[in-house]
Amino acid sequence: MLENKEYKVIGTRPIRHDGVDKVTGRALYGADFQAAGLLHGRVLRSPHAHAHIISIDTSRAEALPGVKGVVTAKDLPNPGDKIADLGEGAVNLKHLCDNILASDKVLYKGHAVAAVAATNPHIAEEACTLIDVEYEVLPPVLEVRQAMESDAPILHDTIRTTSLGETGDEPSNVASHIQHKLGDPEKGFAEADVIIEREFVTGTVHQGYIEPHNATAHYNADGQLTIWCSTQGAFTVREQVAEILQYPISKIKVVPMEIGGGFGGKISVYIKPVAALLAKKTGKPVKVLMNRADVFEGTGPTPASYIRVKMGATKAGKLTAAQAYLAFEAGAYPGSPVGPGAMCIFAPYNIENVIIDGYDVVVNKPKTAPYRAPGAPNAAFGSETVVDEIAEKLGIDPLEIRLLNAAKEGDRRADGPVHPRIGCIETVEAAKAHPHYTAPNGKKHHGRGVASGYWFNIGLESSVTINVNSDGTINLIEGSTDIGGTRASIAMQAAEVLGIPAESVNPSVVDTNSVGYTAVTGGSRTTYATGYAAYEAAQDVKQQMIARAAKLWEVDAANVQFADGEFSSINGKEEQISFRDLCARLGETGGPIVGSGTVNPGGAGGAYATHVVDVVVDEETGKVDILRYTAVQDAGKAIHPSYVEGQIQGGAVQGIGWALNEEYIYNAEGEMTNASFLDYRMPTCLDLPMIDAVIVEVPNPGHPYGVRGVGEVPIVPPMAAIANAIYDAIGIRMTELPMSPDRLLKAMGKI
Amino acid sequence: MARRSHVQTTLNGETVEFLCEPRQSLLEVLRDELHLTGAKEGCNNGNCGACSVILDGRLVNSCLVLGVETEGKSVETIEGVADPDKLHPIQDAFLENAALQCGICTPGFIMSAKALLDENPNPTEHEVRYWLAGNLCRCTGYDKIVRAVLDAAAAE
Numbered sequence: 087m088l089e090n091k092e093y094k095v096i097g098t099r100p101i102r103h104d105g106v107d108k109v110t111g112r113a114l115y116g117a118d119f120q121a122a123g124l125l126h127g128r129v130l131r132s133p134h135a136h137a138h139i140i141s142i143d144t145s146r147a148e149a150l151p152g153v154k155g156v157v158t159a160k161d162l163p164n165p166g167d168k169i170a171d172l173g174e175g176a177v178n179l180k181h182l183c184d185n186i187l188a189s190d191k192v193l194y195k196g197h198a199v200a201a202v203a204a205t206n207p208h209i210a211e212e213a214c215t216l217i218d219v220e221y222e223v224l225p226p227v228l229e230v231r232q233a234m235e236s237d238a239p240i241l242h243d244t245i246r247t248t249s250l251g252e253t254g255d256e257p258s259n260v261a262s263h264i265q266h267k268l269g270d271p272e273k274g275f276a277e278a279d280v281i282i283e284r285e286f287v288t289g290t291v292h293q294g295y296i297e298p299h300n301a302t303a304h305y306n307a308d309g310q311l312t313i314w315c316s317t318q319g320a321f322t323v324r325e326q327v328a329e330i331l332q333y334p335i336s337k338i339k340v341v342p343m344e345i346g347g348g349f350g351g352k353i354s355v356y357i358k359p360v361a362a363l364l365a366k367k368t369g370k371p372v373k374v375l376m377n378r379a380d381v382f383e384g385t386g387p388t389p390a391s392y393i394r395v396k397m398g399a400t401k402a403g404k405l406t407a408a409q410a411y412l413a414f415e416a417g418a419y420p421g422s423p424v425g426p427g428a429m430c431i432f433a434p435y436n437i438e439n440v441i442i443d444g445y446d447v448v449v450n451k452p453k454t455a456p457y458r459a460p461g462a463p464n465a466a467f468g469s470e471t472v473v474d475e476i477a478e479k480l481g482i483d484p485l486e487i488r489l490l491n492a493a494k495e496g497d498r499r500a501d502g503p504v505h506p507r508i509g510c511i512e513t514v515e516a517a518k519a520h521p522h523y524t525a526p527n528g529k530k531h532h533g534r535g536v537a538s539g540y541w542f543n544i545g546l547e548s549s550v551t552i553n554v555n556s557d558g559t560i561n562l563i564e565g566s567t568d569i570g571g572t573r574a575s576i577a578m579q580a581a582e583v584l585g586i587p588a589e590s591v592n593p594s595v596v597d598t599n600s601v602g603y604t605a606v607t608g609g610s611r612t613t614y615a616t617g618y619a620a621y622e623a624a625q626d627v628k629q630q631m632i633a634r635a636a637k638l639w640e641v642d643a644a645n646v647q648f649a650d651g652e653f654s655s656i657n658g659k660e661e662q663i664s665f666r667d668l669c670a671r672l673g674e675t676g677g678p679i680v681g682s683g684t685v686n687p688g689g690a691g692g693a694y695a696t697h698v699v700d701v702v703v704d705e706e707t708g709k710v711d712i713l714r715y716t717a718v719q720d721a722g723k724a725i726h727p728s729y730v731e732g733q734i735q736g737g738a739v740q741g742i743g744w745a746l747n748e749e750y751i752y753n754a755e756g757e758m759t760n761a762s763f764l765d766y767r768m769p770t771c772l773d774l775p776m777i778d779a780v781i782v783e784v785p786n787p788g789h790p791y792g793v794r795g796v797g798e799v800p801i802v803p804p805m806a807a808i809a810n811a812i813y814d815a816i817g818i819r820m821t822e823l824p825m826s827p828d829r830l831l832k833a834m835g836k837i
Numbered sequence: 838m839a840r841r842s843h844v845q846t847t848l849n850g851e852t853v854e855f856l857c858e859p860r861q862s863l864l865e866v867l868r869d870e871l872h873l874t875g876a877k878e879g880c881n882n883g884n885c886g887a888c889s890v891i892l893d894g895r896l897v898n899s900c901l902v903l904g905v906e907t908e909g910k911s912v913e914t915i916e917g918v919a920d921p922d923k924l925h926p927i928q929d930a931f932l933e934n935a936a937l938q939c940g941i942c943t944p945g946f947i948m949s950a951k952a953l954l955d956e957n958p959n960p961t962e963h964e965v966r967y968w969l970a971g972n973l974c975r976c977t978g979y980d981k982i983v984r985a986v987l988d989a990a991a992a993e
Contacts, residue, residue: 108940111875346941728935739978
């Protein structure tokens with residue numbers, strides 16, 4: 087097994103390679119792209135949450151001076167009812183296309199209906215108001231339990247519930263029902279001395295990236311389509327656009343610009359195909375930008391959910407059985423993350439008897455998109471609150487009950503997989519040993535809570551090439567868009583192999599014509615999988631360099647070794663040359679060296695986190711303040727600890743927002759009434775203390791340096807940790823998110 | 838199209854002239870007319886601070902100022918913060934502290950922090966948090982940003 091060992095580059099904190107560009111304003115993000123003759127596109131969106139489109143008349147818009155083209159769903163090829171595999175699972179192509187531009191029905195307020203390209207953005211906006219759309223308005227369904235009722239308004243006549251392999255006969259809003267079962271839950275509950283069953287409701291929340299979606303598209307006369315955009319994955323943009331436009335991938339080049347946050351929300355395409363349609367129609371490059379309201383109303387939030395959790399334990403604290411009912415809102419089209427929620431909900435524990443039912447339900451809200459550990463935070467809010475209540479009932483310390491039942495290598499997750507080496511126990515132990523956990527906390531209305539979380543992380547394909555420069559540096563070419571410092575964490579892994587400083591690597595994120603296939607920056611996979619590809623590419627370089635040294639010294643390559651940045655001859659000749667000096671002699675030994683590495687690793691290592699939080703509840707206003715926050719997480723191996731801490735801190739704070747403030751607020755007509763950063767309130771720095779990020783390192787045997795993904799799991803524990811702290815403060819169990827002042831006041835009986 | 842106005846202003850110490858429509862914000866003018874894209878649009882209504890610039894010594898959201906309002910005034914943007922061969926101490930502190938992830942909010946934070954330190958060279962942590970509350974960052978949880986600003990204050 088991998089041991090934690092000392093490295094020269096890994097574990098250090100170099101300045102990120104793209105840092106200077108980003109602190110000087112020079113880094114070019116999607117909206118910063120400029121081209122000669124550029125037109126500006128804007129999208130007309132539905133004012134109704136649910137309606138048939140009777141007709142669309144674009145003639146008045148087309149007549150406005152400055153307007154160069156208008157498109158509607160009629161400009162999209164008719165996909166039929168085809169299933170497309172986009173590497174992220176199968177997708178119904180009609181649903182995918184209808185979410186780009188609605189053809190027959192609008193399914194949420196903000197649903198795109200038409201788009202205009204004009205000589206400036208103001209004209210494009212004005213033209214949108216001149217498009218006449220006749221709707222037949224239908225009653226909306228806005229909540230998952232209502233949508234599951236037999237008499238609920240039906241969104242799609244074509245959707246039948248698939249349940250455990252069977253397909254229903256009647257149209258339904260329930261797209262699918264999944265179930266995981268382990269052991270004998272009935273027997274397990276019979277063995278329990280204490281059983282707690284609670285229900286939970288969570289609101290719709292948005293990823294909240296600061297950069298709105300953007301896309302610029304242009305067709306060359308030869309049919310070559312280029313799209314400049316910010317995205318979590320240039321190759322997935324290419325695949326989705328190819329499917330939606332029915333256009334060959336070989337004729338599409340996607341150029342990833344810098345990306346201003348994604349968190350899962352910049353994987354699905356929205357306006358990229360629209361920009362392409364407008365570019366086709368006008369023959370000019372067209373830039374389409376969303377505004378903030380478009381982002382809230384037209385792009386993937388993460389689902390609201392209704393959850394029931396039942397858990398049983400013996401007096402000694404051994405969890406004997408667990409049951410979960412997870413009903414997730416998919417939004418307008420099927421595909422909520424109820425699957426991952428079901429995979430993660432009880433994963434911090436080794437429980438012999440488990441049953442989990444998950445429901446994917448369509449409602450008249452934007453189609454949900456992944457958001458950091460999608461599905462797991464909703465689920466953990468339920469399970470981690472119930473575990474806390476069981477611990478309280480039994481008089482056992484909440485971290486102690488987690489240790490008593492902690493999942494470890496060889497235990498089976500309820501959905502099937504057996505855990506490889508994991509760091510669940512180590513993270514709970516580190517939280518328990520942290521001075522925060524033992525600090526006094528006895529003041530009135532002050533409370534402390536803990537919760538754990540799990541995310542499985544993914545591998546998927548990545549490609550890296552390395553070009554060796556004559557001055558001892560390397561140019562590293564990768565396809566993973568850098569959202570949080572991954573140029574550095576990937577470059578450092580190549581540097582470690584080659585015995586050179588991180589600063590001697592020049593990483594570049596390039597377009598889809600210039601690097602091998604690389605899956606999205608998501609699933610906490612980038613430092614793991616693209617880092618792995620960089621490791622392999624650097625190994626390739628190393629082997630080629632060894633052959634060059636052997637040639638130089640006229641020895642067999644087997645007689646050349648490489649250590650600490652020096653090649654040396656063994657078995658006889660005493661020769662030595664540094665990596666840098668050998669780089670200067672590539673010309674005379676055979677020419678340039680290009681190394682490559684491609685991976686699709688199966689050994690992604692799951693990540694665990696345990697958070698400790700202190701809160702104070704203002705009895706008069708119901709406001710909850712975070713006083714102290716400690717987030718412990720197993721990173722496997724932290725390549726660049728500062729950016730690992732950053733992921734932990736950022737994820738925890740998104741969780742704090744989800745716990746305390748953030749939600750889509752709808753009126754009866756299904757209109758979001760708070761589609762701005764003023765009214766959809768994300769945490770500001772004034773709302774927060776420092777976030778103490780504690781890195782635990784239990785190396786992942788599935789990676790050469792032991793890396794686990796770090797990006798997602800930190801958003802899993804905060805909601806339950808804060809709910810448990812509120813209980814500790816005021817003795818009330820909060821079961822609805824967000825735990826905003828009005829809900830606190832209601833729970834305290836004050837309003 | 839509305840008639841465009843001629844505006845003369847001082848931008849990062851240099852006199853510049855531009856034409857803009859009365860309805861164009863300073864943010865639009867900077868980005869679309871002058872091609873200074875360091876100021877970012879995150880919300881276009883003054884809530885996120887990604888477009889922060891300093892106007893006659895005062896921190897403003899450039900999305901809430903009209904381009905024509907800058908006639909005769911002085912505008913400082915992120916592009917003018919560093920010397921040609923040397924970063925500003927706030928920029929260095931952001932890099933040293935890893936105080937950025939995606940970086941889209943970074944120019945706005947640096948302008949806000951500069952306006953703070955211009956006025957109050959030795960702020961407390963609370964003062965930093967109060968001053969920067971008009972800038973949203975979704976990636977970092979603010980911890981490293983606040984530390985960077987405190988470090989920059991100590992270094993200056």
